[in-house]
Amino acid sequence: MKKKFSILLVVILMLSFVSCATESTAEEAPAAEVPAAETAVEVPEEAAPAEVATDVDNPLAGKAVDEDGNPYLLGYVLNETSSGWNTAGLGYIQSLWERAGGEFVSFVSDYDLNLEISMMDDLKQLNPDAILVHPSDSAAIAPAVQTAMDEGYPVFAMDMAVTGADVNSYIHIDQVMLGEACGQYIADNFSADNPAVILEIAGGLQQSGAQQRMEGFHNIIEPLDYAEIVQTVDTGWSSDVAFDGIQDAFERNDNINVLYSHSDFMMQGILEGLRVKGKLAPAGEEGHIVLCSIDGDPTGLQGMRDGYIDAIAEHSPVLHAAITVNVILAELYGQPYEADYTLPVTLITPENVESMDRWANLPAGEYDTWPVLAQDVFPIPSR
């Protein structure tokens, strides 16, 4: 009896968690469909171009179906959905592909390399028309990618390279250039009379993205005789660790007057850390610490509006997604495209922070309402 009762209680608890989760998410973000766990798979029951009425509203309408009207299946294997960047990228690609009439399936590995490789095999069981990867590790995924390509699947990489396999096309921003953009901002705004004492808040330095953002920043700063990076704190992309790192760094060196963050993802911890340390002052006020960051997510843009962040090197998932979808369509139509698309870096400043070109100004989670981005790097191909 006791046992039955406890099983019942456990089931009730589980159900209450799930129903709680479902209710609040459904209320807040009806359009967002984000995989819940690392093995989440989504195959929509039907393509959903119906919400978009005309070709003017939806220039992608009917693009992701073959001559017989069968939808193309795009499979996407990505490393995580913890960050706003990846979530937005996933949501927007899925939305664009479905607006084009195609079917979409995604697998999220949560940085589990073994799982990611298995996911490539799982994906092939669905016989997709194209595979898109945003891997956890450039080299580790390569054998699985090569195998898929040998079996005839076109494979595309977004944001993170696949080293050791020649994917059909690699759509990315140069992470080194993102770091360099922040470095250049510091170089331009400081001088021998006003030297920069810099604290670097790094992402996860075991990952190539963080290493490249570090490299780019150091490339610009190290030759300068009026700027010095006095400390680098590895946060593992955690706001909480960034908060602690700020406290420790200012204990060591109270003269820090510049912060460089590898991502807006840690921004809330950085700003609150500065507040607790009595170092948070908006631009124009005495004691303002110049802050340059990367990504341009909603936290970052808000920090800039509040006057605390001076510049952000934008890393736009929307631009990545729009170009990627078009390149994949070109492959399916048998049309030519480049093997590499390196996207331009935009520096967000208070002058352009409100522009609707900023991906984080689009309504969060409502990917189906986001416009089909008109860009000239690789326009929508004609069949």
Next chain:
Amino acid sequence: MRFRDSKLNSFLKNSSKNGVFVIFMVIVVVLAILTEGKSIKPSNIVNIMMQTTTIGLLAIGMTMVIIDRGIDLSVGGVAALSSAIGAICMTRLGLPWFLCVLIMLVVGILVGLLNGFSISILKMPAFITTMATLKISQGLAHYLLGGTTIFGLPEVHAVFGQGDFLGIPVSVWILAFFTVLGFILLKYSRFGRELYAMGGNPKAAWIAGINVNKNRILIYVISGFMASVAALIITSRIMCAQVTIGDGSELDAIASAVIGGVSMAGGEGGVLGAVAGTFIIVMINNGLNLLAVSPYIQTAIKGTVIFVAIASDVLRRRKELRLKQ
């Protein structure tokens, strides 16, 4: 010079119990020398105390679990889920702040209850059960947050992580409160005596009439509750909720407890040692940052210091045991 009857002598005689405090003092002195006194500046001491709070709270709950020969890997997930639900209540649902805080605490209690029932009544292994609830809670947090950061928490929420009382951070008061409470609970209450008996010899404890199941459920509820208190402080410090909150903190909590003299074999240790163990871990982190040690080598150094601290403690205990025999 003889210390036969002095307090120092007695302290050294009980080195197995006090080993963690000896290691603690050694690290304080070494870091003070290496950082040229920066590590013992009052502002840095407050800083260290503040950084100790979240792992310290988790370590208090973990201590009770480990004394009972168990393990609770779910605490990091509980912290993430509690943060996510709390932040959603405060921002999107617009519920009163106090109610949201209560909800956050209830989340921890519920997950603890799930762990406790599964482990004590269903006899599921603690390691796998809490690993599963870690995944469940992390997954739900992930789902609720949808990869976004929820910020814009009400200003009053900053009180736990950024406020201070009598010049000492509120979070430190909270840690002190639960440390004292945990100490009294383990040392002077019937529950504490029963817990040590359960950890020392579960069968004998059951034969002696101890309600093992009830106590075990309570232990995991306490652990879950402490995790949600930690979540309260984390969200208050960074004024947002992110899915990475609490990530890996279960291992820090276990390390803190073990460094603090809690035996993985059960029946031994206490919350004071566990909190001292947390201080050791935090001081190492803080010291490496004050010394601006390259982040590439910091993790390895931290691991080495923890390894040496535990190894020296284990060797000293073994030596004492041999001497007793």
